[in-house]
Amino acid sequence: MAFQVGGDDLRLARIAEAIRVIPNFPKPGIMFQDITTLLLDPKAFKDTIDMFVERYKDMNISVVAGIEARGFIFGPPIALAIGAKFVPMRKPKKLPGEVISEEYSLEYGTDRIEMHVGAVREGERAIIIDDLVATGGTLCAAIRLLERVGVNVVECACVIELPELKGRERLGDRPLFVLVKAF
Template identity: 45%
Template sequence: MEELKKKIRDIEDFPKPGIVFKDITTLLRDASSFNRAVDLLGHRYLDQSIDLVVGIEARGFVVGAALAYKLNKGVILVRKPGKLPYKTHSVSYELEYGTDTLEIHQDAIESGQRVLIADDVLATGGTVRAVVDLVRKTGGEVVECAFLAELTFLKGRDRLRDVPIHSLIQF
């Protein structure tokens, strides 16, 4: 994991002063690191009963699509308002610096389908908490939330106590 961890660079003062952003694009551009990360994450779910993978806008699309391909499952996109063309469910949630909203197609997940939620980084947990609530609103069952990396000092797991969490790399 240390080699993968080294592929993620720090960006100081992004998106605002005082924040150190974990940039995964440096891991994604390195084919062997990206393949290794997807293989390690995907291997965890090969023997589990999963119907769909949900990717969270925007970097979660990359992680979610790669995992869906690895697991031979469909991928569902959770997007910001106005980006999905069909009828949607939406949820608004609190961020450290305001509020945001996410949407999912109403027919994206059938009642009882088992869903893996995928994103790049678990930070404060607000975004993924909203996605868990959206998946449940559609009738889906969240099997687990998977992340390339986790910022443990932000205690995002505390907002997700009712959902299993797996992160490949911890900071």
């Protein structure tokens, strides 16, 4: 698997090189994009966070919503750097207290994503972060969940995009910012 890196920023090549691809995981035919090797490279990891911070620092973002689990890795340092709060969006029955949830479709069946009631306020501006966009189902559910409570979702942000799975198309007119595209 190869990565397409747009632009002249040398950091993008370092980020792409730090991502390991594991064939046939978790099942045959899947080319798993493993960001754990990116996390082992302090320079590439810092470059990743810095590129998101540079993009969002002047966009008046008050919420960084991170999708479980890898959105929890990238979201908090971005939120701290831009002066926003971090809101975890979790799988069912992982958050204590009152939650609101949104169902989304999987290849075989459905799942849900949840966040705490009161974690966000109407009118806040948010970005949604995850490590990868594939079919876009989880991102779409996160958008719907935030918009249901009146949050303005400014953009979705992912380290990696798998364009052949058409997740960007599923997001419709919602902006999607990615650092590298896997082919």
